[in-house]
Amino acid sequence: MNLKKYLVLLAVMCFGSIGDALLKRGMSDFGSVDLHHPLHVVTALGNLWILLGVVCLIAFFSSYLTALSWADLSYVLPATALGYVLVTLVGKYFLHENVSPLRWLGVLLISCGVGWVTRGPALTAPQPIEAPRRRQEEQHEVA
């Protein structure tokens, strides 16, 4: 893992969290979705906040694609979980949602989990080729 790769993980966290917050802002303007007319939710794409949220989520998706090209899914998901801490902070300070002490405990546990997983290897090592199969391949190459 080098600095460039940590920056990609940081981009996954930031763009995902900001995108979610923008979508919530937009859906607050749009109002409640009626289950009898579920396709009505598509018209929410005309809302400016939703469009900004989609732009952020496209940036999130590009960073996520890049991360998954050199790291395991079971590494990337916990490693980028600090984004949910960011969502909580955004919810508390920008959307004025209530954040209880239990939620702050959750923030602490997530931070521990992220610290734990990022100290391990990012990618599953490829399985070594078995000796008989390797010999066969060598013979095939000689022939």
Added chain:
Amino acid sequence: MRSLETWGAIAAIVLASSAGDVLLSSAMKRIGDLHELHASRGLLVVVGRVFSEKRFLLALCCFSFGFFSLLTALSWADLSLVAPASASLTFIVSAVMAKIFLKEDVDHRRWAAALLVCVGVALLAM
């Protein structure tokens, strides 16, 4: 608050996200390191390779379904409930799927991290 409908939408987000994650991870492993590909072949080749991968397109379908489920859930409940609740379940479902379908080495460290994050995110949902 529409509790039952909200949790139904959250379940839809979790299933769509986990399936999308597994398909996307599989597609990106087949393509290889994007940094190296970009450096050696250029951006257009990277975009072409990504969009010609069937698993990537299937993943996009899953994520699209998850996106509209997310919008629906957000219209019914707080962001600080929907985002953590869907994420906590996604961590566990995705770790299990990564082990089964992607044959990833989900060792003790990763299980412990996934559980810590899952419990932490569940606490955020309270």
